[in-house]
Amino acid sequence: MVLKIRQRLFLNELVIEIQEPRESSFKATLKDEKGIICRALEVATDQSRSLYKWHGLNELPYGVYTCEISGGIGEMKMQVVKRL
Numbered sequence: 001m002v003l004k005i006r007q008r009l010f011l012n013e014l015v016i017e018i019q020e021p022r023e024s025s026f027k028a029t030l031k032d033e034k035g036i037i038c039r040a041l042e043v044a045t046d047q048s049r050s051l052y053k054w055h056g057l058n059e060l061p062y063g064v065y066t067c068e069i070s071g072g073i074g075e076m077k078m079q080v081v082k083r084l
Helices: none
Strands: 002-005 014-019 025-031 037-044 051-054 063-071 074-082
Touching: 002 074, 014 025, 014 063, 037 051
Parallel strands: none
Antiparallel strands: 002 014, 014 051, 025 037, 025 063, 063 074
C-alpha cells in the first residue's frame, strides 16, 4: 500500500491518497508541534476508492502539524500546515 497526502497546506480537511491498496484499513494521526495528538482517524479501505477525505479539521488552530499514516507495510510522516 502506497500512502500520500495530496496537499501539504489545508484549511478544513486533508486528502489522503492510497495507491495499490492491499490492506483492509489505515490509521492516521495529526500531531501538533509539541507532539501531542490532536486528531486520530482509522478508515476501512475499499478497493474501488483511492482518495479519502479527513474532515473536521476546521477547529484546529493554524500552525504546523505532523501527519503520520500507517497501513499494513506502508507508513509515512509528513509535515502539513493549516493556514488561511
